[in-house]
Amino acid sequence: MAQSFREVLSSGRFVVTSEIGPPKGTNIEKMLHHIDLLKDKVDALNVTDHQSSVMRFPSIGGCLAIKEQGGESILQMTCRDRNRLALQAELLFAYTRGITNVLCLTGDAVVVGDHKAAKGVFDLDSVQLLHTIRQMESGKDLGENDLDGAVQFCAGAIVTPEANPLEPQLVKFEKKVEGGAEFFQTQAIYDLEKFAKFMEYAHKFPVKILAGIILLVSARMAKYMNENVPGVFVPQDLIDELSSAPKGEALKKGIEIAGRMIATLKKESICDGVHVMAIGREEVVPDILKAAGLAT
Amino acid sequence: MKSITKQKPFEEIEQLLDGLDRVYLAGCGTCATMTRTGGREEVLAMKERLQQLGKLVTGWIVIPVACDEMTEVAIKENNGAIQDANCVLVMACALSVHRLSTYIDKPVIPALDTLFIGVEDEPGFFREVCAQCGQCVLGQTAGICPLTACHKGLLNGPCGGTKDGKCEVDKEKDCAWTLIYQRLEEQGRLDLLRKYQPPRDYNVTPKPRTIRIA
Numbered sequence: 001m002a003q004s005f006r007e008v009l010s011s012g013r014f015v016v017t018s019e020i021g022p023p024k025g026t027n028i029e030k031m032l033h034h035i036d037l038l039k040d041k042v043d044a045l046n047v048t049d050h051q052s053s054v055m056r057f058p059s060i061g062g063c064l065a066i067k068e069q070g071g072e073s074i075l076q077m078t079c080r081d082r083n084r085l086a087l088q089a090e091l092l093f094a095y096t097r098g099i100t101n102v103l104c105l106t107g108d109a110v111v112v113g114d115h116k117a118a119k120g121v122f123d124l125d126s127v128q129l130l131h132t133i134r135q136m137e138s139g140k141d142l143g144e145n146d147l148d149g150a151v152q153f154c155a156g157a158i159v160t161p162e163a164n165p166l167e168p169q170l171v172k173f174e175k176k177v178e179g180g181a182e183f184f185q186t187q188a189i190y191d192l193e194k195f196a197k198f199m200e201y202a203h204k205f206p207v208k209i210l211a212g213i214i215l216l217v218s219a220r221m222a223k224y225m226n227e228n229v230p231g232v233f234v235p236q237d238l239i240d241e242l243s244s245a246p247k248g249e250a251l252k253k254g255i256e257i258a259g260r261m262i263a264t265l266k267k268e269s270i271c272d273g274v275h276v277m278a279i280g281r282e283e284v285v286p287d288i289l290k291a292a293g294l295a296t
Numbered sequence: 297m298k299s300i301t302k303q304k305p306f307e308e309i310e311q312l313l314d315g316l317d318r319v320y321l322a323g324c325g326t327c328a329t330m331t332r333t334g335g336r337e338e339v340l341a342m343k344e345r346l347q348q349l350g351k352l353v354t355g356w357i358v359i360p361v362a363c364d365e366m367t368e369v370a371i372k373e374n375n376g377a378i379q380d381a382n383c384v385l386v387m388a389c390a391l392s393v394h395r396l397s398t399y400i401d402k403p404v405i406p407a408l409d410t411l412f413i414g415v416e417d418e419p420g421f422f423r424e425v426c427a428q429c430g431q432c433v434l435g436q437t438a439g440i441c442p443l444t445a446c447h448k449g450l451l452n453g454p455c456g457g458t459k460d461g462k463c464e465v466d467k468e469k470d471c472a473w474t475l476i477y478q479r480l481e482e483q484g485r486l487d488l489l490r491k492y493q494p495p496r497d498y499n500v501t502p503k504p505r506t507i508r509i510a
Binding site for chain 2: 080084106107108109111112120122123124125126127128131132142158159160163164165167168169171172174175178179187230231
């Protein structure tokens with residue numbers, strides 16, 4: 001990548017990120033394939049950090065693989081599994097290996113994952129992790145000790161524009177901005193009118209907002225998300241559209257919907273970019289970008 | 297405020313009593329009676345269960361407040377039956393297990409797990425409200441403790457897992473930060489929520505915690 005992610009963010013062009021889910025095990029072939037497939041088609045690739053509290057190959061390992069293949073990575077860091085010592089140590093390591101984009105998250109609860117008996121750490125929260133990064137950039141660690149060599153990161157965070165209730169989340173969003181977040185990748189959005197209203201609010205802050213686009217692969221998935229995923233609301237007309245797809249073509253319809261949403265967000269300059277999450281269907285991310293008119 | 301307890305699985309009690317065939321039973325007339333885990337009725341039920349298992353119960357007592365110093369007197373009064381036993385099985389909170397251990401020169405074994413310090417919202421429903429962390433934040437959080445009532449113990453507001461005012465780990469549990477937001481809004485004190493809370497000092501009193509009150 002000729003440009004760093006921070007440079008891309010400030011370039012004013014429509015930013016596209018996607019994400020890689022590391023494997024459960026040492027067989028990293030599929031992950032490497034996905035990296036190879038996507039690294040030149042997007043501006044940066046997130047690597048999830050034990051997504052949904054399911055133990056996997058680490059985010060930092062995926063980021064190194066992206067780096068080795070010449071791509072730009074975004075290190076997802078949750079506060080669930082490491083205390084402040086471990087988080088800072090990993091930031092030091094990441095920086096020395098040229099991984100300079102971090103997405104700060106609180107992390108899902110341990111009990112939603114596959115190691116339910118584990119101890120959730122949460123020594124820091126996402127806001128405190130952002131402050132930690134900025135403090136380490138000043139040459140001091142969280143214990144106020146001098147660092148022999150500081151770090152520098154392009155730091156981001158997440159926000160849920162359709163959370164209910166929304167107001168407490170907006171307070172947190174503003175605390176993340178004050179904590180030094182430069183960009184936000186949002187939870188999945190499907191109602192563009194509602195999202196545009198959120199953007200009227202978010203535009204007041206000096207941050208870049210990338211709308212979260214989760215690929216819908218069936219009407220069933222859409223209904224499941226509505227019932228179970230906090231802050232995700234798939235409108236009925238999209239569910240109907242997915243249902244109307246001929247048998248075996250729901251995925252194609254989902255790709256079309258995602259592409260159409262991205263194209264609209266770009267055309268109407270609603271936000272600064274998109275973060276495309278295909279959750280296990282990384283193979284079709286290029287098709288989504290094509291449907292959005294973003295790839296050749 | 298009550299010490300909320302739950303009886304251990306009987307198989308675990310059986311394992312803990314392995315090789316200890318003569319048992320003296322001690323319950324508590326305060327918290328464990330209210331939670332129905334170590335009152336007279338439960339102690340008698342345990343006595344029967346142990347007898348079925350072939351154990352000899354040398355005696356039993358429900359100490360009025362098993363965690364306080366008067367327990368020493370109760371123990372002395374029942375010294376004969378206690379001496380006749382191999383161990384004392386305590387149907388009270390862990391504080392009481394500690395208290396009894398200081399007076400009895402025999403294995404003192406808990407029959408209960410001590411869960412939390414809680415309040416009884418409605419008969420039989422107990423809720424943890426204080427984690428006794430040593431750094432009270434209730435003055436900034438409208439009297440709701442986020443360290444206790446938020447699953448993740450977050451300090452700077454809700455996580456993204458909250459849905460319709462409920463917690464991501466249990467749809468029956470309220471999201472502490474939604475409640476805090478609502479109460480602070482009612483009080484016109486939302487500025488408290490906007491203030492950045494730095495990482496906690498977990499070293500406020502190093503474990504094991506002690507304090508000498510002058």
